[in-house]
Amino acid sequence: MAEQHPLSPASPGRRQWLATTGAAGLAGWAVPATAADDNPPKTLRYAFPVAETGFDPSKVSDLYSRICTAHMFEALFCYDHLARPSRVKPLTAAALPEISADFRRFTIRIRPGIFFADDPAFQGKQRELVAADYVYSLKRFADPANKSPAWGEVAEVGYSGLAALRQRAIDTRTPFDYDAEVPGLQALDRHTLQLTVDEPRPRLVEYLADNGLYGAVAREVVQFYGDKIAEHPVGTGPFRLARWRRSSEMVFDRSPSYRQRVYEDDATPAPGDAEGQALLARFKGRRLPLVDRVVVSIIEEQQPRWLSFLNAQQDFIERVPEEFSNVALPGGQVAPNLARQGITAYRTVGPEGVLTIYNMEDPVVGGYTPARIALRRALNLAVDIPREITLARRGQAIPAQSPSVPHTTGYDPVYRSEMGEYSPAKARALLDMHGYIDRDGDGWREQPDGQPLTLVRRTFPSSFERQLDELWQKNMTAIGIRVEFKFAKWPENLKAAQAGKFQVWRVGSSASRLDGQGAFERLYGPSSGAANLSRFKLPAYDAVYTRMSALPNGPERDALFREAKRISAVYAPYKQHVHRMYNDMAHPWLVGYRRALFGNRWWHMVDIDPARKPAG
Template sequence: MTVSVLFSRRRAAHTLGALALACGGLIAPASSPLAADAPAAAAATAPKVLRYAFRVAETGFDPARVSDLYSRIVISHMLEGLYTYDHLARPIKMKPLTAAGMPEISADFKVFTIKVQPGIYFTDDPAFKGKKRELVAADYAYAIKRFADPSTKSPGWGDLEELNFIGLNALRKEALDKRKPFDYDREVPGVRAIDRYTLRLEVTESRPRLTETLASGDTLGGIAREVVEFYGDKIAEHPVGTGPFKLAQWRRSSLIALEKNPDYRLRYDAEPAADDAAGQAMLAKYKGRQLPMVDRVEVSIIEENQPRWLSFLNKQQDFLDRLPEDFATIAIPGGKLAPNLAKQGIQAFRQLNPDIVLTLYNMEDPVVGGYTPEKIALRRAVNMAIDIEREINLVRRGQGIPAQAITVPHTTGFDPKFKSEMGDFDPARARALLDLYGYVDKDGDGWRDLPDGSPLKLTKNTQPDQQSRQLDDLWQRNLKAIGIRIEFKSAKWPENLKAAQAGKLQMWGVASSASQRDGQSALGRLYGPMKGGANLARFQNDTFDAIYTKMQGLPDGPEREALFVEAKRISVAYAPYKNHLHRFVTDMAHPWVEGYRRPLFWQDWWQYVDIDTSKQPVSTR
């Protein structure tokens, strides 16, 4: 029986239950075998559906065109990278996913040879014309090449460009210079399938951590060329991969539904640490189970915190991704689950996340951008005027720690002892800095003006949700205290992202999460060649770029750590961003959701959780 039929029956059972209540509950006598057996039968036949909500809308499901976390979460459950992370191992451990083993790497870290496992197949799709389509090495070569294709306009190209695959950058440049289509058929020495199952990657400089890049199924998952060509500019609506789920339904910015891939090959296995009691218990319970363990995942988009929280409490959602900070004091007072929620069997999963909350300044903006002393002084003054402790304690209900640098917890380059003025709230010093560089009130209206006498007014993009409004109020209060006017331009998050990528806004608050253990990815937010991609501030500094490039070729160790420190100091000095905080994240689940452990750097976890339908209220089945 298919999942779709079972899902329809679940809705029918819900309707029948509502009718029973309307009629006094007398559809069948309590002693009737039908009535006695109905709950058990319903639990046995009901599909296992995991329901939860994103706080921000997705943008699409083309891995080469997305940069937002929420789209990447969905993609990572449909497409598979060559490698992945063991979902229970702490400290983290990388392992093969579609690769037959770990890569063969040359001594100079310039050549990576990878074998793809035979016998892995894409989910069925009309693009394959009724034939089973095997995953092969060429699919990964094609996935990489798509980022280089100018017509793709990939925001992630900067990440791959700086890896310098031999011949790939040149092929892209040729397509741009001659204004002709990117030639996918031309052999690129650095990105080649040397036979059906062997991928060979060659880079011009040492890249000791390239394998971490290949563990990103959400961006570099295997993708079939014929699928992209079949759907053309609609490819973002038709992701086809080899992963545990496939897209079943998509109502943009409203509902995303995935159904399990019935032919998925993997079974549950993991390597938790010997002293990890919870991990060992999960392994003992699920080892050998066919993945995924749920039949369907339904993701709603609920941008406002209160409706998202209430939908979880009312059991309309099984899982709550990131407890809204507004409710932290009542749900997890002192960092512990509230007794009334514990009595309901609700579970809480709290950790310091490998992320950072930032405000970006568009370095090409005529007001806040630029590299002259007075422009730097303006940004630094604004940064020191923002009361981060108040933001953490009042707006975010204590769920964070101040961010002194742009690197994030749990990654290389992060040092909890590093201290900078990014953590300072010093309005007196901010006012003095503005006075020194000529940002004074020249017309007597009570507001500071630019050094040339024209009005000084900042514009910060924001979102139409309650938390954003609270943050906007804090910004307005803090800047008023130093004599600066600010106005806010509200738009949906995907619209603000597009504007930031195009350099069409002045300031915007964003958050960034690490996707791998290496902290250098965070520094990409200041790397010149990544403008419009990770580098939303459009920062350009030759010294920083040289440091970034040098770090790519160095193995982990003291020399590389020293460069991290130097890069962080440049970031603080020029202030293309205001570093706000690293967040504590608390996920919550109802008692029928089992086997959950929050990932650190990877996004896929749906296949590892189970739903015990016998524990669900009848109305939710």
């Protein structure tokens, strides 16, 4: 899924679910030297609004964990950091793949001389990245023991023989056989990988450019650390985990093993892109990463996170909290007091959406009968999105009309649907028509069979979430629906949703690739419990989704996008809320920043200018 976040992480291209106790857990190695003794390491400091869940690529689905894994592990391909529109380029691959005419066979040459970070698992030897590492890493998604939330996406790609190998392990109740031959995953030689899929996949290279998900993992490391592998990430990327206090602070240091790679290897702006050309001119020839260390704090409350940035405890703030946007950017311009300090703003509509999820297996809001469909559509019509944008989000969002998100294929800025409509009158009429009426005169509607009707919405404790919850509660009260809230931290809410132990939840999801089909995986039956947190299952929809995967971009595929949007609005397993405006801000000593629309890789592309940073 684009990536998942709490309302910040999957999905989107692949979504990443975003989240709209500090027990210490140390990585098993010492912090490497990152700069000469007389020069302190250049350190990028910023904060996540929610905690990480771990660092095993096969087991994370939230945006924030995948930002971390994207800087430690490397996929075959990546998104060019400066290219607009986005473009995929080789990373560990020597070139883009050789693709068969039917889009089913992909032959990829891996660049020799790339090494994993040094680790005790390698017993003092340098460990080169080879084709078999990508075969093994893809197999890990299929291993039932890993319970990978990304298995639905990997299965949907259809690597020949991989699903059958997984099913054999399930049927025989035996460990997954990593040594078994899989026709779709072949290491032809040490540096040549061949991927074969059951159906045409014209955009497979975009899947393979997701470094937070498809980075190579070494088998020896997994075997060495066992069930502690999520605490010991070892990849070929520019950074390695140096220290980790769970849900509190993560420190990543430059990997001494990282190969010679310079700025222009990751950045090729278009000739007419003045900003991109200026960045290229400034950093061309500089070795990556530009900084020595990245320190990421976890600051969940919006006010402390904002104040931490203002006090220069953080060099950068990603997504200025909505409640402070009018203070930071009145009229869309940097406030004069901040501008005098040299603070810079970077604004764009994000490739993401905020949505409410209804559990389709819940006995109250789930189901496919006309009454249950009418209930969900009524709930959606009752949500006052304009007020949400104006009051809670301080104008820093645009209404969403479908699962499609900006900057991805399938998104149409002029498309309109019931999903973007606010009409309490229509909502009340739908409820009345299908028997959701107040039978006992207490002011609250009951279900058609007379049973009580109460919605239980999962949320997490923060001042901003409380604002959104209060607005939603008022919307529901206006149509006679009683609501309750269940509070938990973001990771706990995500686990509950993946297990189907929820009724209603609001979450955000961001795209991790250019193709917009990942957003529609949220309704794809085989992805239930992973990308498809609603557990929506409709064969007619699955047929549309499957056909969409096989077609190249063009009018026929565009028509399928429109049909998928229509089904989503009619059955309403989700309520699409908004696409948020990303307002990032940086102090003057952070140089070179440009938001990565896809891929989450940018730490290695920014620099800290000590001459512009205050002492201390």
